Every structure is written in C-alpha cells, then in structure tokens.
Amino acid sequence: MCIISVIVVVTVLLAAIVTMIYKAYDTSYRDQTNSLAAAYCQMFRNNIENLQLNIKSVESRTDVLDETIPLEERKAKLAELASTSIMKDFSVAYGDGTTYNNTDLTQREYFQTAMKGQYAISAPVVRLTDGSVTTMLAGPVYTYNNKQYVIYGSIDSLYFSNGLDTSSMAEGSNIIVMDKHGQIVAASDTNLVMTLANYTSEENKKYNALAAEMLSKDEGLYKYKLDGVEYIAAYKTVPDTDGWKIAVNENYSGIRSSILIDIFVILGISLAIIAIGVVIVLKVSKKIVKPVIKNTNRLRQLSEGDVTTPFVNDSPKDETYILSESMVNTVETLRIYINDIRDVLSALAAGDLTVKSNIDYKGDFVEIGKSLNQISSALKSEMSEIKNGIVNMKEGAKQVAAGSQSLSQTAVEEAQAVSDISETVSKINEQAENTAKVSERVAELTVNTTENAKSGGELMKEMLDAVQNIKDKSNAIGNIIKTISDIAFQTNILSLNASIEAARAGEAGKGFSVVASEVSALAAKSQLAVENTEALIKDSLDAVNNGTDIANRASEEMNAIVADISRVAEEIAQINAAAVEQKNSITLINENMSKIEAVMQSTTATADESAASGEQLSAMSANLANTVEKYITE
Structure with a gap:
C-alpha cells in the first residue's frame, strides 16, 4: 500500500514537473524570441545611424554643390566619396526633384520626406538609372547659395538582410523587416527582398493577417499557422524609421517537438533515478524504519506530556543510534527541567518566595531558568512592597x-x-x-x-x-x-x-x-x-x-x-x-x-x-x- 502511494505521489509530481518544464521552456522560447527581436531592432538602429553619418559627411562638402564646378567633376567627387563609404554611390537632387543623373525623384517617398527636413530611408525600389533593385537613403533638404539640395545615395538592397541569422532558431523559422505599407525591407529569405514582396498584397494573402497584426501595434507576440505549421512572431517597431517593423518568426511546432523530446529525456532519467532510489530505500528502510518508529512513538508520548517513561536505546550503531541517543537525552533533560519547574512553582504556591532554581538550563531553556528565578525575585520584591x-x-x-x-x-x-x-x-x-x-x-x-x-x-x-x-x-x-x-x-x-x-x-x-x-x-x-x-x-x-x-x-x-x-x-x-x-x-x-x-x-x-x-x-x-x-x- 505504501509503495502504491509512493508511485501515485511520484506520478503526480512527475506530471507537475513535466507541466512546469513545458511552461518554462515555452516561456523561455517566447522571451528568447522577444529578446532576439529587440536585439535586431538595436542592430537596425545602429546601421541606420551609420548610414546617416555617411550622408552627413557628404553634406559638409560644398564642392559637390558648387555649380561653378563642372557637373562631371562634382559627380566624380561623389563617386570618390562613395568608394570610401559603405554606400554604393552618392548623388544630388535639386529642390524640384531633378538630379545630377537627369532623373526625377518627385514621386519617390524618400525624396518627399527629405524635403520635409528629415532623414529618409526607402524600402527596396527599382532604380530609375539602371533598373536594379536597391535601397535609397536621403538626408534632409539643404540650402546652399539660396538653392535647395538633397544629398541621397543607394545601398545594397540586401544590406539589412545580411545580419539576419536564423541558424540558432528552429528549422523553418525566419526573420522579416516590413515597412508601413507591408513591403519586405529585409528578410532572412533574401528572395522576398529582391522580388519586392508585400505581405498586404493579394498575392501574399496567407501573410495578410500577420501584416495586419504588425501594422496595428508597436510591438507584441502573435501566434499563427502557415501551411499547417504553427509559428509565433515577436515583432517590434524599428527606431528612427518611418514605421518599419521587424518580426522574428519562430517555428513553434518545431520548438514544441524539441521541448517534448527534452522533457521525455528528463522524464526517462528521472524514472531511472526513482527506480534506483526505490530499491535503495527498500533495503535501507528496514534498518531505519524500526528505530524511527520507536522514536516517533516516544515523541508522541512526549507531546502528550509523558516525561517519566524511560527510553532505551537499542538501535544499531549507525545514524539511528545517534537519533535514539538524542531521544534519551531529550527525555531525561525535559524530565529534569519539568521537575525543577514543578518544585519551584510548588514552593511559590506554598508561600515560599525565597525559592530558587539550581538546575543548569541549556540552550533555549536558559530563558526558562532565568524566568523562574526572576518570577521568584519579582514576587518576593512585590510581596515585600505589599507588606510595607x-x-x-x-x-x-x-x-x-x-x-x-x-x-x-x-x-x-x-x-x-x-x-x-x-x-x-x-x-x-x-x-x-x-x-x-x-x-x-x-x-x-x-x-x-x-x-x-x-x-x-x-x-x-x-x-x-x-x-x-x-x-x-x-x-x-x-x-x-x-x-x-x-x-x-x-x-x-x-x-x-x-x-x-x-x-x-x-x-x-x-x-x-x-x-x-x-x-x-x-x-x-x-x-x-x-x-x-x-x-x-x-x-x-x-x-x-x-x-x-x-x-x-x-x-x-x-x-x-x-x-x-x-x-x-x-x-x-x-x-x-x-x-x-x-x-x-x-x-x-x-x-x-x-x-x-x-x-x-x-x-x-x-x-x-x-x-x-x-x-x-x-x-x-x-x-x-x-x-x-x-x-x-x-
């Protein structure tokens, strides 16, 4: 019966432990995904600040704006500056949208933002000059010699995607960066960037719900299913951008499988340890249980007020002997203490206020001896005062x-x-x-x-x-x-x-x-x-x-x-x-x-x-x- 009870208790404990481990793993993965999204946000912020510094370095060069210098020389100077920076190239646009390259940027959103006096970075676009897919960066409008200029340049369209690493994530996981219109700016799957994929379009309908969730909030966790696979997305707003959102999409089904495998391994090891423990306990308990039961019975008598019944130590010479010997000393010490307390209180009850305790109390019982003598002294003093x-x-x-x-x-x-x-x-x-x-x-x-x-x-x-x-x-x-x-x-x-x-x-x-x-x-x-x-x-x-x-x-x-x-x-x-x-x-x-x-x-x-x-x-x-x-x- 006892063994069955132990098995039931162990089973319940294992079930509780499995549940706790599962929840702990789940919470850990969620926190890890959220932390990863926050880390990528900071990485993007640092990259954007670095790009803005490159634009600022060109803004300080008036020789690229001085129209007394031939245009070809100015363009050559811009190319020279680009060769020493992370930018692919630099160019200049006038306030009316025309550029050194004879293109018109008036319809480009990044140019419109720059004309408002702000730094602007675009999603990947098809470049007007050569038709390549690239990402554009523009500095705030700048006035020189009473004319307005915008310094802008391009970077590799995969510049932001290069740092998105999914190797530490479950298989099938991915990372995306999306602008406020739903277009993919960067992704661990670079094909999404190069094809100018948009998660709000009808063509990518299966991603519409994810895009709507990301665009409706600044940050959060979102669980969704895609092609029968369950994902959990931790998304955040990228600072210093016009509404860019980064989402770390973990393959939740893969994570759950990994968690269950870990749990079963732990469960198997635990069951093996428990089985070995049960065998050892059964062998050792025979030597321990009898003295423990004897000590337990004497403790029960002691709790009921029996301090006179003697306790004989007949345990084997092991830890149970020490336990039983401690019980002998405990019973004897308590008997002496209680008899002393009885004698002192009986004398006080009989009217002898000069009585004192002569027992050497130990440990926490020292206060009892002090209290007995203090009671006697206090009663004696008070009675003398009463007589007077x-x-x-x-x-x-x-x-x-x-x-x-x-x-x-x-x-x-x-x-x-x-x-x-x-x-x-x-x-x-x-x-x-x-x-x-x-x-x-x-x-x-x-x-x-x-x-x-x-x-x-x-x-x-x-x-x-x-x-x-x-x-x-x-x-x-x-x-x-x-x-x-x-x-x-x-x-x-x-x-x-x-x-x-x-x-x-x-x-x-x-x-x-x-x-x-x-x-x-x-x-x-x-x-x-x-x-x-x-x-x-x-x-x-x-x-x-x-x-x-x-x-x-x-x-x-x-x-x-x-x-x-x-x-x-x-x-x-x-x-x-x-x-x-x-x-x-x-x-x-x-x-x-x-x-x-x-x-x-x-x-x-x-x-x-x-x-x-x-x-x-x-x-x-x-x-x-x-x-x-x-x-x-x-």
Whole structure:
C-alpha cells in the first residue's frame, strides 16, 4: 500500500514537473524570441545611424554643390566619396526633384520626406538609372547659395538582410523587416527582398493577417499557422524609421517537438533515478524504519506530556543510534527541567518566595531558568512592597479616620457658624428693608418740603413787590402832602395880605379881617396837619424800607433754604438708592449663605462617610496584613 502511494505521489509530481518544464521552456522560447527581436531592432538602429553619418559627411562638402564646378567633376567627387563609404554611390537632387543623373525623384517617398527636413530611408525600389533593385537613403533638404539640395545615395538592397541569422532558431523559422505599407525591407529569405514582396498584397494573402497584426501595434507576440505549421512572431517597431517593423518568426511546432523530446529525456532519467532510489530505500528502510518508529512513538508520548517513561536505546550503531541517543537525552533533560519547574512553582504556591532554581538550563531553556528565578525575585520584591504598603495603608487609614472625624466636627461647627451668620444677615436684611422704606418716606417729605419752600419763596417775592408798591404810593402821598403844604403856605400868605388890607379898610374891613383870621388859622392847622402827615409818611417810609430790607434778607434766606432742601433731597435720594442696593446685596448674601450652609451639611455627611470608610479601610488592611503574613520573603 505504501509503495502504491509512493508511485501515485511520484506520478503526480512527475506530471507537475513535466507541466512546469513545458511552461518554462515555452516561456523561455517566447522571451528568447522577444529578446532576439529587440536585439535586431538595436542592430537596425545602429546601421541606420551609420548610414546617416555617411550622408552627413557628404553634406559638409560644398564642392559637390558648387555649380561653378563642372557637373562631371562634382559627380566624380561623389563617386570618390562613395568608394570610401559603405554606400554604393552618392548623388544630388535639386529642390524640384531633378538630379545630377537627369532623373526625377518627385514621386519617390524618400525624396518627399527629405524635403520635409528629415532623414529618409526607402524600402527596396527599382532604380530609375539602371533598373536594379536597391535601397535609397536621403538626408534632409539643404540650402546652399539660396538653392535647395538633397544629398541621397543607394545601398545594397540586401544590406539589412545580411545580419539576419536564423541558424540558432528552429528549422523553418525566419526573420522579416516590413515597412508601413507591408513591403519586405529585409528578410532572412533574401528572395522576398529582391522580388519586392508585400505581405498586404493579394498575392501574399496567407501573410495578410500577420501584416495586419504588425501594422496595428508597436510591438507584441502573435501566434499563427502557415501551411499547417504553427509559428509565433515577436515583432517590434524599428527606431528612427518611418514605421518599419521587424518580426522574428519562430517555428513553434518545431520548438514544441524539441521541448517534448527534452522533457521525455528528463522524464526517462528521472524514472531511472526513482527506480534506483526505490530499491535503495527498500533495503535501507528496514534498518531505519524500526528505530524511527520507536522514536516517533516516544515523541508522541512526549507531546502528550509523558516525561517519566524511560527510553532505551537499542538501535544499531549507525545514524539511528545517534537519533535514539538524542531521544534519551531529550527525555531525561525535559524530565529534569519539568521537575525543577514543578518544585519551584510548588514552593511559590506554598508561600515560599525565597525559592530558587539550581538546575543548569541549556540552550533555549536558559530563558526558562532565568524566568523562574526572576518570577521568584519579582514576587518576593512585590510581596515585600505589599507588606510595607499594608503597614502604611493601616497608618493612613487611621489618619483618614481621625482626619474625617475632625473634619466632621469642624464641619458641624462651621455649619452652626454659618447658620448664625445667616440669621444675622436676615436681621440686617430686615433692617435694610426698613431703612429703605424710611428713606423712601423721607425722600417724599423732602420733595414736599422743597415744593413748599419754593412756594414760600414765591410769596416772599410777591410781598416784596407789595412793599415796593406801598413805598411808591407813600412817595406819591408825600408829593401830595407837599402840594397841600404849599397851598397852606400860600393860604397863610393870602390871609396875611387880607389882614393887612382889612386893617387898611378899617371898620369896613373888620368882617373881612375875621375871615382872614380864620383862614390864617385854618392855614396854620393845615400846615400842622401837613407836617404831622409828613412825619407819619416819613416814619411809614422808614418802616417800609426797613421791611423791604428784612423781606429781601428773608427772601435770600428762603432761597438758601430751598437750595439746601434740594441738596438734602438729592442726598436722601442717594441714601435711598444705596439702601435699595444694600438690600439687594444682603439678599444675595443671604442666598449664598444658604448655599454655603447646604455645602457644609454635605461636607459634614461626606466627613461622616469618610470616617466610616477609614474605619473599614483600617479593618481591611488588618485582614490583608494577616493574609500576606503567610508568604516567606526573608
């Protein structure tokens, strides 16, 4: 059964190998064909550049263009230049297409290209001068002495074909170079060149598909059949040409036959080697298989965790003995390592953190020994830190509990103080409200007093006007009294004159004398009344003037009182505004005190909780200390 499996596996492998070899050969031939096409492209490019240099060498010679020199001498000079170059001959064409050889090149494509200022190379053409098949090369149009010239020449029509070698290719393979019109420019089969074969013509219909493929793309691989033979063409565009394409056509059928022959040879050799190998394996396997199976079984037990079952080396003294001895050492070493790991971990599990591994681990197991000791050291260090931390935690828990109790007591006292302050602020708030109300009433009274004072000032002004009127009237009365005094004085004068006249009249004037006496007496009384009235009016005027002065001073005082009352009203208004602002501030203080009181109550509750948590933390730290005491660190 095992042999059949081996045969099946070998067969599958051989089939895979054959397929891979075939694909590798196929890819290799394709790459080789493509590389060959690229190499020929470079060869053509070099040849064309060399031909262009030959044309340039003639362009630099003005003596072949100087028409003062006879034409025959110029043609002789061109022939001399051709003899030292790879060109068959040189000639010159004028801008109108006529040449030194009396031919017309206007219909030649290479001449048309040259007149555009470019180098041009033609496919093989039938020459106008002698009818031979040749390839023409022309340089760009050149101006000399205000005339246009084109230097051109011919090369052997097989110039490009000479380097196309198919000797390393499969029989029936060929190489062609085709211009953009499908005409064969060069070929390993030179007959195609000399007959001016065109792969796009009806005459070469079997090549039409290949020509269409080559002309449609710059490069590629194309597989086709021709006369029952399969070909693969690697084609590329030739640089510095007007669309020339080179195609390396490999006989793919021949290549495939060669590949299959190589594969069958390799396959035969492989089968022979396999057969010999099978015989050798069958002989050797009997000595090797038994120890290998024994080692395999022990490895399986080892993979299942069995490191205690002993392994006896009873193999013959060959490579299998070394294998079995290695198995013995492996099992023993693993047993020692695992027992050591078990002992260390058991001690750690029991709380002994001072345990160390004393086994000399080797190879990659060295890290296990280091890790065991590092684990022990790390646990010991960490446990010591934990113990120290527990002591600090117990002390800290006590301090937290004490601090929390102190904070709680302080918070209670502060809450009481805040409550007292809140009550005081409430009383101040009430007083501020009363003050604001009183200041509002005082402001109203001040406004009324100001209005009354202004009214009193107006009355004082009216009184002054009345006193002034009395003074004016008194002055008028004085004038009247003065007039009356003058009348009395005149009356008295008249009475005296009447008395004198009565005395002169005697008895006849006695009656008139009595009247004159009465008039005189009446004038005297009038004079006395006038004097008394003047004195009274003077006293009245003095009293009026004094009253006017007093009224003026009273008016000034009243105006001052009005101004003072106005200022008092303004001050009281400011006091009222301040009282209102004070009331608002005290209200805000009262609200903030309420918030502070709430915060203090919360702080008190938090402090009580912290005190309880501190006591719990102290108890937990004591329990944790008891737990870690069982671990040995010293």
